[in-house]
Amino acid sequence: MDRISALRNVEDALADFEEGDAALGDVEDRVLGVLRTYATEFEDESAAAFRATGDPAVEGVVVAAPNAEAAHERVAERFEGAVPEFDVERAD
Incomplete structure (x- = not known):
């Protein structure tokens, strides 16, 4: 889309x-x-969608990033102060 x-x-x-x-x-x-x-549905192969999982504060957050490490950083940037513990997984 x-x-x-x-x-x-x-x-x-x-x-x-x-x-x-x-x-x-x-x-x-x-x-x-x-x-x-x-x-x-990114056409750009250098970016993929990653979904945050774990802490309820991050559940459902989806970011576009070239890899899991960058996705983790992008999710963490959404929080001021203490960042909850979470993982990211590709949202394919």
């Missing part, structure tokens, strides 16, 4: 919410699905 398709899908989900055709939870699920699909 390219960026334009992802944005259109998010826009469609928001429009359905605004029109009362979708509940907030449904819209959240759709948007999360779009984001995860977009993140895992």
Whole structure:
């Protein structure tokens, strides 16, 4: 899924919410699905999607990085102060 398709899908989900055709939870699920699909379909072989696992504070965080070490660093950068313990795995 390219960026334009992802944005259109998010826009469609928001429009359905605004029109009362979708509940907030449904819209959240759709948007999360779009984001995860977009993140895992990189054409650039030098980047891949990695998902953080472990501590509840990092569960569900997905980052794009060239390798697991860089992905771990990118997730850790999201925290100020103490960084919870976590691992990363490819989100293929």
